[in-house]
Structures are given as C-alpha cells and as structure tokens.
Amino acid sequence: MRQAGRSLPEYRALRAGTGMLQACLDPDLTCEITMQPVRRHGVDAAILFSDIVVPLYVAGVGVDIVPGTGPVVGHPVRTAAEVDRLPRLDIEQVTPVTDAIALLLSELGETPLIGFAGAPFTLASYLIEGGPSRNHERTKALMRSAPEVWHALLGRLADITSTFLQAQVAAGVDAVQLFDSWAGALSERDYREFVLPHSAAVLGRLADAGVPRIHFGVGTGELLGAMAEAGADVVGVDWRIPLDVAARRAGGTHPVQGNLDPAVLFADFGSVESEVRRIVAEGRRTPGHVFNLGHGVLPETDPDVVTRVVELVHDQPV
Amino acid sequence: MRQAGRSLPEYRALRAGTGMLQACLDPDLTCEITMQPVRRHGVDAAILFSDIVVPLYVAGVGVDIVPGTGPVVGHPVRTAAEVDRLPRLDIEQVTPVTDAIALLLSELGETPLIGFAGAPFTLASYLIEGGPSRNHERTKALMRSAPEVWHALLGRLADITSTFLQAQVAAGVDAVQLFDSWAGALSERDYREFVLPHSAAVLGRLADAGVPRIHFGVGTGELLGAMAEAGADVVGVDWRIPLDVAARRAGGTHPVQGNLDPAVLFADFGSVESEVRRIVAEGRRTPGHVFNLGHGVLPETDPDVVTRVVELVHDQPV
Numbered sequence: 001m002r003q004a005g006r007s008l009p010e011y012r013a014l015r016a017g018t019g020m021l022q023a024c025l026d027p028d029l030t031c032e033i034t035m036q037p038v039r040r041h042g043v044d045a046a047i048l049f050s051d052i053v054v055p056l057y058v059a060g061v062g063v064d065i066v067p068g069t070g071p072v073v074g075h076p077v078r079t080a081a082e083v084d085r086l087p088r089l090d091i092e093q094v095t096p097v098t099d100a101i102a103l104l105l106s107e108l109g110e111t112p113l114i115g116f117a118g119a120p121f122t123l124a125s126y127l128i129e130g131g132p133s134r135n136h137e138r139t140k141a142l143m144r145s146a147p148e149v150w151h152a153l154l155g156r157l158a159d160i161t162s163t164f165l166q167a168q169v170a171a172g173v174d175a176v177q178l179f180d181s182w183a184g185a186l187s188e189r190d191y192r193e194f195v196l197p198h199s200a201a202v203l204g205r206l207a208d209a210g211v212p213r214i215h216f217g218v219g220t221g222e223l224l225g226a227m228a229e230a231g232a233d234v235v236g237v238d239w240r241i242p243l244d245v246a247a248r249r250a251g252g253t254h255p256v257q258g259n260l261d262p263a264v265l266f267a268d269f270g271s272v273e274s275e276v277r278r279i280v281a282e283g284r285r286t287p288g289h290v291f292n293l294g295h296g297v298l299p300e301t302d303p304d305v306v307t308r309v310v311e312l313v314h315d316q317p318v
Numbered sequence: 319m320r321q322a323g324r325s326l327p328e329y330r331a332l333r334a335g336t337g338m339l340q341a342c343l344d345p346d347l348t349c350e351i352t353m354q355p356v357r358r359h360g361v362d363a364a365i366l367f368s369d370i371v372v373p374l375y376v377a378g379v380g381v382d383i384v385p386g387t388g389p390v391v392g393h394p395v396r397t398a399a400e401v402d403r404l405p406r407l408d409i410e411q412v413t414p415v416t417d418a419i420a421l422l423l424s425e426l427g428e429t430p431l432i433g434f435a436g437a438p439f440t441l442a443s444y445l446i447e448g449g450p451s452r453n454h455e456r457t458k459a460l461m462r463s464a465p466e467v468w469h470a471l472l473g474r475l476a477d478i479t480s481t482f483l484q485a486q487v488a489a490g491v492d493a494v495q496l497f498d499s500w501a502g503a504l505s506e507r508d509y510r511e512f513v514l515p516h517s518a519a520v521l522g523r524l525a526d527a528g529v530p531r532i533h534f535g536v537g538t539g540e541l542l543g544a545m546a547e548a549g550a551d552v553v554g555v556d557w558r559i560p561l562d563v564a565a566r567r568a569g570g571t572h573p574v575q576g577n578l579d580p581a582v583l584f585a586d587f588g589s590v591e592s593e594v595r596r597i598v599a600e601g602r603r604t605p606g607h608v609f610n611l612g613h614g615v616l617p618e619t620d621p622d623v624v625t626r627v628v629e630l631v632h633d634q635p636v
Contacts, residue, residue: 135616141584184537187558187579219502219537222558240505240540261505266459298453 002047002179003296004037007303011036020065024054030100035107040303041310045112045175046104048168050097052118052179053126055164058094060087061127069131076130078142083153089160091167098171105172112175114214115168119180120157120198127153136185143194154198162205169209177214177236178202183227184219191223196230203231214257218295224249238294239264243279247286255288262293265305276309280316320365320497321614322355325621329354338383342372348418353425358621359628363430363493364422366486368415370436370497371444373482376412378405379445387449394448396460401471407478409485416489423490430493432532433486437498438475438516445471454503461512472516480523487527495532495554496520501545502537509541514548521549532575536613542567556612557582561597565604573606580611583623594627598634 005011011033015023023029033049053063053071062074077083104113125139126132133139143150165176178199183191203213215227216236228235228250235254237246239261247256264275276291283289291313297306323329329351333341341347351367371381371389380392395401422431443457444450451457461468483494496517501509521531533545534554546553546568553572555564557579565574582593594609601607609631615624 135581137581137584137616137618140579140581144582144585144589184558187560189560221540240502242505242507261458263453263455263458264462266455267462271462298455300455 001037001041001043001293001297001306004041004043004306005033005049005297006299007297007301007306008036008040009303010040020051020067021054021057024050025058025096027096027099027103030097031103031107034100034104034113037306038108038111041307042314043310045114046108047114047177048097048101048104048116048173050116052122052181054097055089055094055117055160056123056127058096059089059160063126071126072131073127076138077127077153078138078149080146080149080152083149083156086153086156088156089163091163094164094167097164098167101168101171101173113173115165115173115176115211117161117164117168117176117178117202119178119183119195119215119217120154120161120202121183121186121195122179122181123157123161124150124153125182127157136182140190143190147194150194151198154195155201158198158201162202165202165206166209169206169211173211175212175214176206176209177216178232180215180217180220180227183217183223186223188222188226191226196226199227200230207231214290216257221246221249225251228254234288234290236292236294240294243282243289244285253287255290256283256286257290257292259294260292260309262295262298262301265293265298265301265309269305269308272305272309273312276312277316280313319355319359319361319611319615319624322359322361322624323351323367324617325615325619325624326354326358327621328358338369338385339372339375342368343376343414345414345417345421348415349421349425352418352422352431355624356426356429359625360632361628363432364426365432365495366415366419366422366434366491368434370440370499372415373407373412373435373478374441374445376414377407377478381444389444390449391445394456395445395471396456396467398464398467398470401467401474404471404474406474407481409481412482412485415482416485419486419489419491431491433483433491433494433529435479435482435486435494435496435520437496437501437513437533437535438472438479438520439501439504439513440497440499441475441479442468442471443500445475454500458503458508461508465512468512469516472513473519476516476519480520483520483524484527487524487529491529493530493532494524494527495534496550498533498535498538498545501535501541504541506540506544509544514544517545518548525549532608534575539564539567543569546572552606552608554610558612561600561607562603571605573608574601574604575608575610577612578610578627580613580616580619583611583616583619583627587623587626590623590627591630594630595634598631 038046128139212233214234215232218238235250237258356364446457530551532552533550536556539559553568555576
C-alpha cells in the first residue's frame with residue numbers, strides 16, 4: 001500500500017523537522033520509513049519510500065517538495081533549449097537510494113521489496129507546469145503545439161526513469177512500479193500518441209530485468225488496455241471499475257492490482273469488510289490479483305483499520 | 319460554455335469587490351455577467367450565472383464561497399439531527415435568481431437560456447466535508463456507515479434542487495442543467511445505490527416541465543448509462559472518451575453534449591481546429607450533439623480563442 005506511512009504516528013515522528021527529499025536521500029531514514037508499515041500491518045510486500053521527483057532532484061533539476069503543495073520546479077521546462085539543458089541522470093547519483101535498498105534487503109528477509117518511479121508523462125507535467133496542476137493546460141498545449149519538443153522531453157524523462165529503475169533492480173528490488181499519477185487526465189487517443197511510446201521505452205528496457213513491472217495510474221479506466229500494452233506485467237486499477245471488468249480491458253491476460261477505495265477505510269468496519277470480500281471475489285475472476293488500495297493511503301486513515309484489512313485479506317481462502 | 323466569464327476581463331472588472339454569492343443574488347449583475355460571453359463569443363445559448371451552493375445559501379445554510387478555496391460550510395452536516403435541522407427552500411427565497419432570469423429573457427431575445435443547479439451528491443459532499451474535498455472520504459464513509467442518514471440528506475437536497483430548478487423553469491428558462499461535479503469519484507455500483515435515486519427524483523419532477531434536462535459530470539465515463547437512466551434528455555461528456563462511444567454508453571438514444579478538452583484551447587489554433595473538426599465528426603455519429611467544452615472554461619484561456627472556436631463550429635455544415 002503506497003503512502004501507508006502518512007497515517008502512522010511513528011512516521012510523522014520520524015519525519016518531524018526533515019524535508020521530504022532529505023528523507024528520501026537518507027538511507028537509514030528511507031529504510032526505517034519503508035519498514036514501518038510492514039512491521040505494523042504485516043503486508044506481504046514493502047514499497048520503497050521515495051518520491052517521483054527524486055531522480056530529477058539528484059540529477060540536478062531545481063525542484064523542491066513544498067509541504068501542502070507538492071513538487072515545485074524552479075525553472076519550468078517548455079522549450080527545445082530548456083529540454084536540451086535538462087541534466088542526465090548518472091547512476092551514481094542515486095547511491096543514497098540504492099544504499100537504502102541494500103539496508104532494506106537485510107531488514108526485510110523474505111518480504112519482497114517493490115521499487116518505484118514516476119512515469120515520463122507525470123514528470124513532464126511537473127516540469128512544464130512548474131508544480132502540481134489540476135488541468136495540465138500547459139502540458140497539453142505543449143504536446144500539441146510543439147510535438148518535437150514534447151517527444152524530446154519525454155524521451156529524456158524516459159532515460160532518467162529507466163536509469164533510476166535499473167539502479168533499483170541492480171540493487172535488488174523484487175518488482176518495480178511505474179507510477180503515472182496524471183495519465184487519467186488524458187483520452188486514450190492522446191495517451192497512445194503522446195505518452196505510451198515513452199512509458200513503453202521505460203518498461204521495455206526492464207523487460208529482461210527479471211522482475212515484474214507494475215504500471216499504475218488513477219482514473220485510468222479508459223487506458224487500461226494501452227497501459228498493459230506499454231509493457232506492464234501487472235496493471236493497477238483504482239476503485240471506479242470492478243476488477244474483472246478491468247482485467248478484460250487490460251487484455252484478459254494481465255494480473256491486476258487494486259482496487260479498494262481508500263475512502264472506504266473511513267466507514268464502519270462491516271462496510272469495509274463487505275467491500276474487501278467483494279473485491280477478493282472479483283479478483284478471482286481475473287488472471288491474477290494483488291490485493292491493494294486503488295490509490296495511496298489517505299493521511300487521516302486509522303492505521304488499525306489498515307491492519308484489520310490486511311488480516312482479513314490474509315484470512316480469505318486462496 | 320460554463321464559466322466562460324472567468325477568462326473575460328470585462329467579467330473580472332464587473333466582479334471586482336463583489337463576492338461570488340453577492341453577484342449571484344444581484345439580478346442586474348447576474349444578468350450582465352450571463353450576457354457577457356453571449357455578446358463576445360456569439361454562442362447559441364446562455365447559461366445562467368450562478369453557483370451550486372446558491373439554493374443552500376438562500377435557504378439559510380451557513381455557507382460562503384471563499385476565493386481560491388470554494389464553498390466553505392460553517393457547520394458540516396453529518397448526523398440525523400443535523401439533517402433534520404437543514405432548512406427547506408422556499409420558492410420565494412430564489413426571487414433574486416428568477417428576477418435575473420426575467421431580465422435575461424428580454425436581453426437575450428431568441429437566444430435560449432439554460433438554467434442550472436448542483437446535483438444532490440455534489441451538494442452533499444460540500445455539506446459533509448465542510449468544503450471542497452479531493453477524496454470525499456467523510457462523504458463516502460457516511461453513505462456506507464449511516465445509509466439512513468445519507469438517504470435522508472440526499473432526499474432533502476433533492477427537494478431543494480428541484481424547487482430551485484422548478485423556479486427557474488417557471489421564470490422561463492429554456493433548458494436546465496443538473497451538474498454533478500463530483501460524481502466521477504464514484505464507482506457505477508455506488509452511484510446507482512447512493513446517488514441515482516436522488517438525481518432521478520430531481521429530474522423526474524421536471525419531466526413535465528417542457529424543457530430539456532441536461533445531466534453533466536466530469537470523469538463520468540463509467541456512469542453515462544446510469545446518468546442517462548436518471549432522467550436526462552441530454553448527457554454531458556468530458557473529453558476522456560469519444561462522443562460516439564459516449565452516446566452508446568448512454569444507451570444509444572440520448573443526445574450528448576461536449577467534449578472539447580478545455581486545455582486544448584491553450585494549444586496553437588491549428589491543433590484546436592483539428593480537435594474541433596474531429597469532435598464535430600464524432601458527434602455526427604450520435605443521436606444528437608450539442609457542441610461544448612467537456613468542462614468549464616479555464617480562467618487563463620484566451621477569450622479570442624473561444625470566439626474563434628464558436629465561429630469554427632458555426633462554419634461546419636450541419
């Protein structure tokens with residue numbers, strides 16, 4: 001479960017006074033934060049504590065994560081010259097992350113570790129808009145008005161993302177997740193023309209890495225087929241469509257991951273339980289199902305409810 | 319085109335120093351703001367300048383529209399007692415709005431006027447959360463944990479919304495739009511159980527009003543069939559799916575409205591033009607198509623681009 005830490009008092013205590021990027025680049029802290037939800041909830045896999053802008057930051061892009069706002073980029077990237085000036089990621093620059101992975105592998109023992117990176121489209125939106133955007137108007141304008149600049153930018157971001165994920169694989173992660181937070185803002189037509197080739201480049205370069213590739217977005221009901229075609233082994237699904245419908249849209253052969261609505265965790269536990277059982281049942285009608293939330297854990301979630309959900313899922317017959 | 323005013327300097331000049339609710343309840347101002355985009359862009363219909371919380375405010379609910387935030391509710395509504403204490407809307411309380419409609423009918427001449435109200439689910443989310451919410455967690459928790467409170471609340475909101483729309487029809491609007499901003503946050507299953515009956519009550523009470531009923535949301539690709547079943551004559555479609563696909567999902571007999579991505583207006587005009595032509599062509603493969611944006615006009619849109627889009631649509635052979 002991504003962002004499980006946000007709801008944990010032990011996470012908030014550990015992060016007090018430490019910036020997000022600083023925490024992502026401190027191997028001991030990253031290891032401890034990654035371990036917290038594993039210890040507390042007994043989940044079957046850990047997901048690396050990181051942020052999608054980490055590879056940009058370590059490569060030298062001026063970006064900071066502002067509490068309450070999100071990633072803010074000092075100099076937005078909107079022209080061919082600005083794309084040219086983007087730094088490339090040297091694998092040595094991600095040593096703090098690979099050091100954290102090394103620590104985690106010994107801490108985790110048999111529990112698998114999932115690596116993590118943001119997809120080119122989502123990274124591009126932050127770079128073009130200069131920060132989080134609700135409507136992505138500058139991003140969508142650039143892709144149409146200057147497709148050569150657009151594809152050059154996404155090509156560079158695909159390089160950075162693949163380097164980052166390859167470093168994580170070399171360090172020993174057991175799976176990788178490519179996270180395209182904003183892809184759901186696009187029609188399938190635009191996704192296929194402007195985004196899919198670059199996400200496919202990232203996933204393609206990991207085809208021989210020997211680890212499953214999870215491809216995830218939110219509000220992507222129309223894009224599941226295209227996201228599977230991009231080279232995913234597992235397709236993430238939010239809560240808007242049933243898992244069996246999602247699996248058919250993804251081509252009928254891909255395992256799926258999801259799809260409990262994180263907001264359901266705020267209801268009485270009887271309601272949570274019936275949703276969990278429904279999802280497990282629908283997951284049985286797919287080529288394979290990794291139970292998860294359909295999006296990150298919301299900050300005000302009661303951690304005890306998360307623990308009970310994990311227990312409930314473990315109690316279901318396989 | 320909803321919210322067309324936001325991009326107009328003449329609108330910003332008119333609104334300077336006047337709060338949103340104050341503007342919605344000043345008939346002369348409402349009339350003038352409604353007229354501005356009609357005069358400037360030459361659109362085929364006007365949409366009443368209003369806000370979804372107007373009927374709550376005039377009924378006596380403590381709500382204000384805070385610039386940069388949106389509607390903020392003083393005392394959130396989360397219990398049966400709080401639902402009981404909600405005021406009912408007296409048709410006389412909307413006199414400022416019906417007065418504005420009277421002024422508009424003489425200003426508009428042959429140009430039709432579309433009335434407007436927020437749907438019960440979207441109003442409920444503001445009342446329960448106390449303001450705008452990204453994840454609607456309290457709303458979704460209440461619908462599951464206390465379904466009797468939920469349905470009582472939505473029943474009361476359906477009453478308020480129908481009274482508000484009936485008053486607009488009696489005052490002479492030529493069509494009504496029921497706007498469910500947040501419905502796209504729900505799965506079809508939850509929409510059908512918790513929302514559809516109440517939107518259907520609103521639309522059903524307008525069945526004999528003699529005006530077309532438009533039902534609109536964003537990110538509602540999975541809900542189009544259910545939203546049509548709720549009693550819509552025309553179903554609004556955002557930009558995420560092609561219009562012909564949308565019309566099939568809506569049952570194959572309903573005209574559709576949309577679906578230009580508002581962000582496309584930020585691209586070069588050649589790109590805008592090819593998107594407009596594609597949408598017009600796809601609209602020809604539906605039972606009927608009202609050309610529109612797939613969502614409101616974004617504040618930083620160049621108004622001249624909007625005018626050119628209207629001209630271009632008018633130039634298309636019928």
